[in-house]
Amino acid sequence: MINLTDVSQTFVGRSGSVEALRHVDVSVGEGEFLAVVGRSGCGKSTLLRLIAGLVKPTSGEVTVDGSPVAGPRRDVALMFQRPALLPWRSVLRNVMLPAEMFGWDRSEHRENAERLLKLVGLTGFEKRLPHELSGGMQQRVALCRALIQSPRVLLMDEPFSALDALTREELSVELQRVHMEMGTTIVFVTHSIDEAVLLADRVLVLSSRPGQVRKIVDVDIPRPRSLGMGAHVEEVARSSAELHELLLEPAAA
Secondary structure: OOOEEEEEEEEEEOOOOEEEEEEEEEEEOOOEEEEEEEOOOOOOHHHHHHHHOOOOOEEEEEEEEEEEOOOOOOOEEEEEEOOOOOOOHHHHHHOOHHOOOOHHOHHHHHHHHHHHHHHOOOOOOOOOOOOOHHHHHHHHHHHHHHHHOOOEEEEEOOOOOOHHHHHHHHHHHHHHHHHHHHHEEEEOOOOOOOHHHHHOOEEEOOOOOOOOOOEEEEOOOOOOOOOOOHHHHHHHHHHHHHHHHHHHHOOOO
């Protein structure tokens, strides 16, 4: 579904150049949930921007569904750390924004928007304005806005990092449920190893800048997963310990 082949990315500015990624090879299967972890500044967000078509790689190739990524695509949605809702638009109209921008049939997508809001537990809040919602509820609206275009790929850049711990855990469980129901391919950047293990099928570990693939760790825990993981505590501990060790190890020269 997604392939990055020998991708390197260098940004050039007035004060010099910064090598963000170096020789990255990653494949993500259709319907897979891939989490990306690494230290700050290792190129995690750059990786998402390359897949989204917001940045062109310095070298190498990025493809989605076999086609080279030459710019933003309608079948790829990107969700950021902040919900970035329009304050003057209601919840429903914020979710409907992509449909209006692309000139889609509004009645058809209104039904879809209402279905998505129900899916994330926001039925009854359609007419509320963003300031009337909690931070977690605003991120649920942002998730619905990303999903209304029925993307085959959803890119998420630390979407829950600004939330309190309890709300973050609740939304992580909610996202798992949405993923299981819709089957969207997800690439999810996070600093939280616990979050990565809860959500992902595999976890991509990037080295410190320039980001290189240290390892891709399989998370062999059946779904649905709970916060405590029930009978799978040992598997969770093993996966978490391996990821912690990889992040603490110095990168090879």
